[in-house]
Amino acid sequence: MIQRLPRQLDAVEVRILGCLLEKQQATPEYYPLTLNALVAACNQRNNRYPVMRLAEGEVSLALRWLGQDRLVLRDDKGRATRWSQNIDRVLGLDAGCKAALTVLLLRGPQTAGEVRSRTGRLHDFDSAAAAEAALAELAAPPDPVVVLLERNPGQKEARWGHRVGISDPEGDAPAPALPPPPPAREFDAEQMMLRIERLEQEVEKLKAALSRIASSI
Numbered sequence: 001m002i003q004r005l006p007r008q009l010d011a012v013e014v015r016i017l018g019c020l021l022e023k024q025q026a027t028p029e030y031y032p033l034t035l036n037a038l039v040a041a042c043n044q045r046n047n048r049y050p051v052m053r054l055a056e057g058e059v060s061l062a063l064r065w066l067g068q069d070r071l072v073l074r075d076d077k078g079r080a081t082r083w084s085q086n087i088d089r090v091l092g093l094d095a096g097c098k099a100a101l102t103v104l105l106l107r108g109p110q111t112a113g114e115v116r117s118r119t120g121r122l123h124d125f126d127s128a129a130a131a132e133a134a135l136a137e138l139a140a141p142p143d144p145v146v147v148l149l150e151r152n153p154g155q156k157e158a159r160w161g162h163r164v165g166i167s168d169p170e171g172d173a174p175a176p177a178l179p180p181p182p183p184a185r186e187f188d189a190e191q192m193m194l195r196i197e198r199l200e201q202e203v204e205k206l207k208a209a210l211s212r213i214a215s216s217i
Contacts, residue, residue, distance in 0.1 A: 003091050004143040006069045009165030012062040015042045015052055017071060017164070018105030020085035022047075025099060025122040032075055032082035035060060047118075049108045050167070057202050061195065091145060096134035099123030101145060101162060109149055109161035135160045 009017070019041035024031045033041065035056060042054045063083060066072040071090060075082045088098050099122035100115050107118065116131035125131040138146040144163060151158045 002145050011166045012058055013066055014105055014165050014167055016062055017085055017087050021102040032084035034080045034082055048106055061198055095123050097138050100134045104162040108167055109159040111157040111159050
C-alpha cells in the first residue's frame with residue numbers, strides 16, 4: 001500500500017525529488033549528488049518539463065524543507081555534502097512504481113505507453129500494460145500518489161499525472177485535478193512566510209559575503 005506524503009510539495013521540491021530519483025536509478029555511480037550536481041540536474045533542458053532555471057540558494061532552501069520531512073537525506077561524511085532521496089521509503093515504492101513516479105515528476109502528465117518508453121534507463125517494463133499496472137498501484141486508495149486524467153479533445157489516450165505537488169511554477173503545465181485540500185493544510189500561508197523569511201536571510205548572508213570580498217580587494 002502506498003503511504004501518505006506529509007504535505008503537498010512545491011515545484012522546486014518536486015523537481016529535486018525527481019532528479020534524485022532519476023540519478024539514483026540511471027547513474028548510481030554518481031549518486032548521491034552534491035549540491036552543484038543537483039542544481040545542474042534540476043536545470044537540465046532534456047527530459048524535463050517544464051525547463052527550470054533554479055539558483056543554488058533555491059535548491060539549498062528546498063533541501064532543508066525536504067530534509068525536515070525526511071524526504072531527502074544529507075551525507076556529510078565526504079569532502080562535499082551529498083544528498084539522496086528517501087521518498088521511495090516514505091511511500092513504500094517498488095522498482096516499477098519508483099520508475100513510473102520518477103518520469104511523472106520530471107516530465108508531467110503522460111500516457112502509460114510514454115511512461116514505459118521513458119523509463120528505459122530506470123526500469124524494464126516489458127509492456128505498456130506493465131507500466132499501467134505500476135501506475136494503477138500508485139493510484140490505489142486510500143492515498144493515491146498519481147491520478148488518471150480526463151482526456152483532452154483530440155487526445156487518443158488518457159494521461160496519468162502525479163499528486164505529489166506542483167510541477168510548473170508558472171502554472172502553464174497541465175496539472176492533475178486535485179480535491180480541495182483538507183483543513184490540516186491551512187498553514188500553507190504561514191509556511192510560505194517562513195520560506196520568504198529564510199530566503200531573505202540567505203540574501204543577507206550573500207550580501208555580507210560579497211561585502212567582505214569587495215573590502216579585501
